[in-house]
Amino acid sequence: MCGIVGYCGKKDAGNILLEGLKKLEYRGYDSAGISIIGESSIKTIKSVGKLNNLEENFALSSISGNIGIGHTRWATHGEANLQNAHPHLNSKMTISLVHNGIIENYLDLKKELIAEGYEFKSNTDTEVIVQLIDFYFKGNILNATLNAVKRLKGSYALGIISMDNPGELIAVKNNSPLLLGICDDGFMMSSEISSIVEHTNKIIYMDDLEIAQLNLNGKYKIFNYNLDEIEKEIKIMDLNTNSISKNGFDHYMLKEIFEQPHAVKNLLNKRTIDKRINLSDNFFSKEEIEKFSQIYIIACGTAFHAGEVAKFAIQKLTGKQVLCEIASEFNYNQKFVDEDALVIFISQSGETADTLMSIDEVKKIGAKTMAVVNVENSTMTREVDKVMYCYCGPEISVASTKAYTTQLANLYIVALDMALKLGKITQEELETYVDELYTIPEKMEASLKDLNVYKEIADEIKHEKSIYYTGRGMDFTSAKEGSLKLKETSYIHTEAFASGELKHGSMALMEEGTKVLTVLTQEHTLNKTASNLEELTSRGAYIYAITTYDNEVVSKNSKKIIRIADTMDIFAPMLSVVPSQLIAYYTSLAKGNDVDKPRNLAKAVTVE
Ligand code: F6R
Numbered sequence: 001m002c003g004i005v006g007y008c009g010k011k012d013a014g015n016i017l018l019e020g021l022k023k024l025e026y027r028g029y030d031s032a033g034i035s036i037i038g039e040s041s042i043k044t045i046k047s048v049g050k051l052n053n054l055e056e057n058f059a060l061s062s063i064s065g066n067i068g069i070g071h072t073r074w075a076t077h078g079e080a081n082l083q084n085a086h087p088h089l090n091s092k093m094t095i096s097l098v099h100n101g102i103i104e105n106y107l108d109l110k111k112e113l114i115a116e117g118y119e120f121k122s123n124t125d126t127e128v129i130v131q132l133i134d135f136y137f138k139g140n141i142l143n144a145t146l147n148a149v150k151r152l153k154g155s156y157a158l159g160i161i162s163m164d165n166p167g168e169l170i171a172v173k174n175n176s177p178l179l180l181g182i183c184d185d186g187f188m189m190s191s192e193i194s195s196i197v198e199h200t201n202k203i204i205y206m207d208d209l210e211i212a213q214l215n216l217n218g219k220y221k222i223f224n225y226n227l228d229e230i231e232k233e234i235k236i237m238d239l240n241t242n243s244i245s246k247n248g249f250d251h252y253m254l255k256e257i258f259e260q261p262h263a264v265k266n267l268l269n270k271r272t273i274d275k276r277i278n279l280s281d282n283f284f285s286k287e288e289i290e291k292f293s294q295i296y297i298i299a300c301g302t303a304f305h306a307g308e309v310a311k312f313a314i315q316k317l318t319g320k321q322v323l324c325e326i327a328s329e330f331n332y333n334q335k336f337v338d339e340d341a342l343v344i345f346i347s348q349s350g351e352t353a354d355t356l357m358s359i360d361e362v363k364k365i366g367a368k369t370m371a372v373v374n375v376e377n378s379t380m381t382r383e384v385d386k387v388m389y390c391y392c393g394p395e396i397s398v399a400s401t402k403a404y405t406t407q408l409a410n411l412y413i414v415a416l417d418m419a420l421k422l423g424k425i426t427q428e429e430l431e432t433y434v435d436e437l438y439t440i441p442e443k444m445e446a447s448l449k450d451l452n453v454y455k456e457i458a459d460e461i462k463h464e465k466s467i468y469y470t471g472r473g474m475d476f477t478s479a480k481e482g483s484l485k486l487k488e489t490s491y492i493h494t495e496a497f498a499s500g501e502l503k504h505g506s507m508a509l510m511e512e513g514t515k516v517l518t519v520l521t522q523e524h525t526l527n528k529t530a531s532n533l534e535e536l537t538s539r540g541a542y543i544y545a546i547t548t549y550d551n552e553v554v555s556k557n558s559k560k561i562i563r564i565a566d567t568m569d570i571f572a573p574m575l576s577v578v579p580s581q582l583i584a585y586y587t588s589l590a591k592g593n594d595v596d597k598p599r600n601l602a603k604a605v606t607v608e
Contacts (some may be wrong), residue, residue: 001602002086002100003027004160004178005195006069006228007185007243008169008214013039014070018055020188020195021070025051026252027191028602029072029079034058034534035087035096036068037166042096046085065167066186066216069159071098074602077137078123088127090134091119091493094163095141097133099126100175101155101189102607109151129158141165142213142223149211150225155353159189172211176606177351177379180204180212180220182234187214192375192604193237194394201237205377235377239388251586252596253489254396258448258579261441263392263402264409265572266542267435269411270391275431279417284342285388286421288368292342296326296367298358299346300605302400303407306372307346309573310411312474316570317419328608331361339366344414347371348395348403349604350378356606359383372410374403388414397596398603399489401581403442404481408574412437436568440575443565451586453562454579457544458586461515462490468509469496470536471519472529478519478573482546482580486517487568488598489588499525500534512540517583520547521564533557546579548572584593 003024007013017034032054033046043063047053051072071086079083087096106125107130114120118131129148136147141162149156154176160166179541181196181203182189188196189212193203204222207210210230212222222232249255254579272278291490295314297307304326311322327345331354337343343362347355350373359380362369369384374392379386390406416433416495419425425433461467467486471479483496497506500517507608510516520529530553533543537557545558548566555561564575588595 001027001074001604001606002029003072003191004098004100004157004159004189005071005191005201006098006171006189007186008067008216009183010066011185012064013066014058014063017068017070018051018058019198020190021051021054021072023195024072024191026398026599026603027072028074028398030075031073031082031085032071033085033087033201034070035089035161036063036065037058037161037163038063038065042089042161042163044087044089044096046087048080048082048085056602058438060566067161067166069096069098069161070311073129076102076126078608081267083122083580084124086126088124088130090130092134095130095137096161096256097126097130098159100157100606101128103128103152103156104154105152108342112280119437122428125154129156133160137164139164141168141170142211144229145170146211146225149174158190167216169214170211171206171214173206174208175356178206180206182212182220186216186218187220189214195238196537203235203237204232204233205235207382212517251397251585253399253401253585256402257578257585259392260402260405260578261444261448263390263406263482265441267406267409271410272434275414275434277417277420277434279413283417284368289418289421291340292320292368293338293340293365294336294342295322296337296341296343297322297346298327298330298343298355300327300354302404302481302484304344305484306404306407306411307344308473308480310344310415311407312477312517313412313415313570314418316421317424318417318424320418323387327352327358331357335361335365337362337365338366341367343367343369345369345371345380345384346407346411347380348374348390348400350375350380351604351606353606353608356383372407374406375584396603398601399485399584399595400597404577405574409440412461412571433568436571440567440571443575444578445569446461446565447575447582451582453560454582454586457560458590459584462587462590464492464515466493466495466509466515467515468506469494469517469519470499470502470529470532471496472499472525473522474570474573475519475522475525475529475576478521478576478580479517481577482517482519482583485580485584486587488601489584489593489595490591491593491599492587499529502532502535507535509541510536510539510541514541515544516541517544517546517580519576520545520549520551521576522569526551527553530554530557546576
């Protein structure tokens with residue numbers, strides 16, 4: 001999704017902005033641009049497509065200056081072209097603005113401005129904001145911005161520069177992430193820490209309805225919308241630039257797949273001490289858990305699949321029913337959550353608009369909220385009662401891998417903690433589960449040893465039009481995650497079916513050579529799923545099995561078997577997903593796709 005960056009300081013802004021934008025590339029974009037305050041005018045360059053185009057245009061220009069803003073745009077309002085690319089300027093070309101978010105009332109505002117004689121060059125909601133600031137401008141860019149943003153409905157993080165106030169950069173936000181970096185030579189602003197971390201570890205997280213004035217003289221002020229100055233905590237972050245490098249791997253996706261054993265181990269070390277669960281004292285107590293009338297899990301995409309696995313685990317370990325819903329569906333349907341419910345949200349980025357919207361909805365009802373999140377200090381972490389971080393480091397590849405397995409590890413810990421507190425398992429039983437969890441990293445490593453099998457499968461399936469994934473119960477959830485991973489990286493149509501549901505329609509799709517990946521890790525469904533393989537092969541399907549078992553029926557019906565290490569059934573999704581991730585990775589490579597940045601997708605989905 002769109003990313004914004006800004007700089008105001010002693011150095012030349014151009015390269016800092018371009019480098020900052022490169023760090024935001026992975027979020028997904030289709031055009032980019034920068035504006036810099038020059039000697040006598042604002043200089044703006046935009047380009048469609050990859051950032052290299054912008055860099056080339058910048059290299060050919062002689063633009064320099066100490067204050068500037070930059071943007072990567074993921075088209076929402078209007079196609080990806082130069083007119084719609086940010087920054088957007090007012091008609092007099094004296095104010096330039098970059099925007100991340102969506103303005104819902106932009107058409108009304110546009111009509112109002114047109115009636116005042118304003119003309120528009122783009123189809124974007126963003127151009128309306130800059131013209132509105134122009135409308136309110138009486139010599140002070142801070143005041144004009146404030147008056148304009150008070151009229152906006154929707155989400156925004158904005159960076160604004162003005163030729164009439166050439167010594168300042170304005171940053172303001174509502175419902176879109178924005179943070180400031182306090183550097184030795186000045187200030188940075190960005191949608192995320194990755195573009196700031198090279199310059200400073202001193203970070204201010206801006207909250208909604210706050211506006212910052214960053215000055216070239218080294219001073220800054222942050223105000224609320226009543227223009228009362230507010231003190232903000234400067235956080236010292238310990239992120240280093242290595243954690244966002246490829247570290248010798250060809251792609252972030254592969255690096256992140258390989259980081260999983262360490263990431264899971266690191267998480268377990270934080271969540272357990274001497275085989276006891278170590279959640280902070282302020283985690284849910286036995287009394288609170290007993291009082292939960294319902295447990296809901298809400299998330300999107302891969303995070304939703306982690307939620308579906310957790311549903312099985314919590315139900316099995318606590319006997320409590322869990323309802324799992326996709327955030328975008330939950331938001332617009334009838335709600336049965338009550339104030340005694342616990343609602344667990346899961347998100348890598350902590351910025352997913354649909355999930356944030358669900359949190360708002362649930363908070364209105366008064367239910368207890370908890371979030372499993374990777375990005376520290378992200379918006380979600382500030383909205384819920386309790387937060388569990390994944391601590392797996394920045395996940396750069398758009399396709400989520402290590403966030404998924406560390407989300408799972410966290411959620412297993414939550415399930416075990418609840419079960420122990422409710423008296424559903426003894427401390428001894430808990431230790432058996434924890435011991436087994438500690439074996440997972442090594443068992444994951446085993447799936448990372450021989451990569452040839454994944455490359456061979458990738459080669460066999462790369463020209464397919466459709467590929468299917470099947471499984472039952474937890475394996476169905478793993479099938480859905482495998483299917484999503486393959487679809488988003490390979491652009492091949494994939495779909496996951498519950499094995500038992502095949503006969504109710506989808507079996508009609510099977511013909512000679514149809515490729516089917518199946519997951520078999522659950523003892524109680526093994527024989528049933530194995531029989532489904534017979535039915536599939538009878539119709540000509542070509543089966544690849546990801547399994548913990550050495551089963552005769554499975555062997556007879558599968559062209560290739562990927563054996564994963566044995567574990568307790570409830571933990572198997574952490575292992576069965578690794579081959580699926582690698583098959584997706586190598587299929588994307590075999591097709592020549594941009595594996596870390598699949599087309600049309602964004603890493604942080606900050607619009608609904
Ligand atoms: C798939 C993927 C997406 C995300 C989804 C939610 O590989 O990455 O499906 O899982 O967009 O994002 P977060 O977890 O940031 O809320």
